[in-house]
Amino acid sequence: MIDVSVLRENYAKSGLSRDDLTEKPIDLFEKWLKQAIDSGMPDPNGMVVSTVDPEGQPYSRMVLLKNYEENSLIFFTNYGSRKAQHIEKNPKVSILFPWFLLERQVAFTGTAERLSYLEVVKYFTSRPRDSQIGAWTSHQSSKISARSALESKFMELKQKFKEGKVPIPTFWGGYRVRFDSVEFWQGRPSRLHDRFIYERNAEGGWDISRLAP
Structure with a gap:
């Protein structure tokens, strides 16, 4: 068994002070996202989306951020997937951007809602054609006998849709997560990390607090 207790990093790349903060969390997120992209790390828009099933069991998985607005984040998925089924019962979700290369994390909490049909269209x-066909191929989270069955289905659908536009599956779409809290975490030496949380107040603005590491 690997002794993971001895694995540790002394975070010292940067710091985060109140003077670095913006009035709105999305502006600081955008700044950090750009720095993550410029750093060359793979999938800087990769985010961990966590949902909860009807029995209270949390589940987490990586998805890709595909757009963001002043008060929301957007991702796409299969409406038959496990996360979508959870969201239909409990739309409360959390989202984490684990930008370890920059010794940073950003965590959102909020409520998910389906995108409009026009937004999905x-x-x-805009997706590559094979990705469009892939959306038809996979009934996400369902059990399959083997990978070969998935590949065979993909080739069958590729032949079926070889001419003209690929139609949008009725079971495929996206979600807008309207967030009400955003935490920015910057690693620091001696585990004295910088943490600031934005929380939406009754007036629709943002209250900012520093959190103990």
Whole structure:
């Protein structure tokens, strides 16, 4: 068994002070996202989306951020997937961007809602053709006998849709997560990390607090 207790990093790349903060959390998120992209790390828009099933069991998985607005984040998925089924019962979700290369994390909490059909159409038609066909191929989270069955289905659908536009599956779409809290975490030496949380107040603005590491 590997002794993981001895694995540790002394975070010292940067710091985060109140003077670095912006009035709105999305502006600081955008700044950090750009720095993550510029760093060359793989999938800087990769985020961990956590949902809870009806029995209270949390589940987490990586998805890709595909758009963001002043008060929301957007991702796409299969409406038959496990996360989508959870969201239909309990729309409360959390989202984490684990930017370890920069010794940073950003955590959002909020409520998910389905995107409009027009929003789904706009994004689906921008995807590469094979990705469009892939959306038809996989009934996400369902059990399959072997990978070969998935590949065979993909080739069958590729032949079926070889001419014209690929239609949008009725079971595929996206979610907008309207967030009400955002925490920015910056690693620091001696585990004295910098943490600031934005929380939406009754007036619709943001209260900012420093958290103990």
